[in-house]
Amino acid sequence: MTNPRRFTFLLLDRFTMLPFTAAIEPLRLANRQAGQQLYTWRLVGPAGDRAVCSNGTALALDGGLAMDGPPPSRDEVVLVCGGTEIAREATRPVMAWLRRMARGGAQIGALCTGSWVLAEAGLLDGRKATIHWENHDGFAEAYPQVDLFRSVFVHDGNRLTAAGGTSAIDLMLHLIAEAHGDALAADVADQMLHTAIRTDQDRQRLSIPTRIGVRHPRLAAVIARMEANLEEPISPAQLATDAGMSTRQLERLFRRYLNRSPKRYYMETRLARARNLLMQTELSIIEIALASGFSSPSHFSKCYRAQYGSTPYRERGTSAPATQSA
Incomplete structure (x- = not known):
């Protein structure tokens, strides 16, 4: 039995619910279909006790952004969950915490507009990335040093970005297949009634x-x-x-x-x-x-x-x- 891989979800204020749930559910289902705990997860946020998403739902958090906490593991994946008014969420404490996690070797990623915060922290400089199509033009103007794509997700080394919505499902299936094989990823997709698994070559918008x-x-x-x-x-x-x-x-x-x-x-x-x-x-x-x-x-x-x-x-x-x- 392998040691479970931990995912840390950083829930910023007014984060978007859909990409968050689309990312966390494949982990639960992967554990269920595999019959063992392949993944664990925790929820953190600047407030430390709870996070409120853009539809008004509040979620209890497992903790805040303590800078004196245990160092990140190289097997850890940190995913920034963004939503509305994202520029104001790129605060000094948030960016300092993300840089600390990156220095410790964690894989760093973002869902939806969370890519904006990673770029502001300098964690996407010279990297390939994506962001929700509605934010694409503004992001491209603000961060020309990022190689921006319009695909549903991008996996560039130890950086992960998904455009938002259901694209988080495809990113997570990609990671599950990479670690545990295509068959498990297909089983998870079947459980979610996700009939067409997209790759990093698929574009975000409808034709x-x-x-x-x-x-x-x-x-x-x-x-x-x-x-x-x-x-x-x-x-x-x-x-x-x-x-x-x-x-x-x-x-x-x-x-x-x-x-x-x-x-x-x-x-x-x-x-x-x-x-x-x-x-x-x-x-x-x-x-x-x-x-x-x-x-x-x-x-x-x-x-x-x-x-x-x-x-x-x-x-x-x-x-x-x-x-x-x-």
């Missing part, structure tokens, strides 16, 4: 046809080009030419299936990216405008207000420059 509810190859190809070129938008005429159709045909295609013009759809996509950057980063308004394909803050502010009913400055609770209308 474009599934997302928009339309299976039209040309339309999907044009939207993919739009999403890949938000910082430097491509003109509708060029998009049409590259798709092998006229501008009028492209216009009709978008009107028929999406009830908006290509220009409007492109604008909405760029503004959605800008809003993510606005909410998740400390980038200036002009930096966000340029990163979203707008030539000036004033044009960006005007378009943003038309879409969301408020200016970027008001969303952030700041004032616009005196020379610019808000």
